[in-house]
Amino acid sequence: MLAYGYRKFGGPAVFEKMTQPVLEPTGNQIIIETLAVNLNDEDRSERLGAKAGLDLPVIPGHDVVGKILKVGPAVTGFKVGTIVAAHTQHTYAEQVSLDSDLAVTVPADLTPTQAASLITPGIIAYKTVRYFADVQKDQTVIVKGAGSTVGMLTIQLAQRLGAQVIAIANSRFTDKLTALGVEQIVAYDRQNPVHVLADRGDVIINVTSDGVGGKDDLAMAKFDATIASFAPSLPATSKSIRFRSIHPTNVISDQATLQMLFKLLRTGQLTVDIAQQLPFTLDGFIQGHTLLDAPHNGQLVVAK
Structure with missing residues (x-):
């Protein structure tokens, strides 16, 4: 499987294709086929080497929407084929492994790009x-x-x-x-x-x-x-x-937050500005980070 990451810090050109091993879920994990990834300033800071303790090479990314391909033996409440969203790690990849407790079902009337753009x-x-x-x-x-x-x-x-x-x-x-x-x-x-x-x-x-x-x-x-x-x-x-x-907190869980946000978005009570959707390719991630480095209005999403 393919992933997109870097072996050194720097500008958008540091991105390269990486080979990802076949992922198998254990315990409470699910494996998803990535459909959309939201690009954030945190991703940019990590690429520039501004985050302490980040070991190279890196498959970056935190916001993901994807279709469940496999579920671990302890997973309840999710089944193969469900579209889910999550704030997790290493999302610039064709497949992502995550704890099912992090996942939220995406309503059928939201596109993967819409859902991903709202996460962080x-x-x-x-x-x-x-x-x-x-x-x-x-x-x-x-x-x-x-x-x-x-x-x-x-x-x-x-x-x-x-x-x-x-x-x-x-x-x-x-x-x-x-x-x-x-x-x-x-x-x-x-x-x-x-x-x-x-x-x-x-x-x-x-x-x-x-x-x-x-x-x-x-x-x-x-x-x-x-x-x-x-x-x-x-x-x-x-x-x-x-x-x-303001800092990350679980006083209100990310899952409960996303459920409410998706409800507001799908009922027209909330809007999110999407600046551009880019292809889920190496060029797409490089272009996305090039735009991320410059002043831009709205979210940048890489999607299939």
Whole structure:
């Protein structure tokens, strides 16, 4: 079986075809035939060698949708032929082995590309809104990084809870954010968000890369506000602030999260922006990572 990985860190050209042994499930494992893989910034960081402890060679990838080919003797609840999605490891391959506890059945009215595109950004956005930020009805929620896929999903999920959302993003995202029903958009390339939004937010959600701008987050927060951010900490402040650093957690399981997200997507209560679908080939993964290295809007999915 074929897989796509690399033996050294670097640019997209490091990808090569790799031979994968025939996979056999044991215990609670399932083997799936890969149908679609979502490309994420985590994949890019690993390719560049930014993740400590990553041994070479690597078959990367975390988000996968596929058809079950084999089930282990301890598997219950899944059968051969079922289409499932999972957040796991080593997904840039024709077949993937994973614990069945990680898998979620994909509704028949969602395509593999749609389902795959939602996995990592959807899990981050859902857990941020429901757990880290604990968004409540009628709160004013300010979302930084609103133009990203995580940002747009965060906005939609907060709106569903009855929050009033204010988006901070580059002006090129204005039309997309308006289409989501956001009534106030602050374009940071045209005006200073702190000047516009000082002391406005009950909740600040910062999903920009590395949660940059903690001082600005504090300036936009009300007294006793909640700030949820990718940043590990905030600058010192005299304000009473509840700070939550966004990180992987099983307080809400990935499986429960994906089940809810798929329900919202298939019923039209949630949308995800797919920038491009690429072929499930070596060239497709190289092209996908080339696009991943450049500014892009929406998710990049490699699919059969």
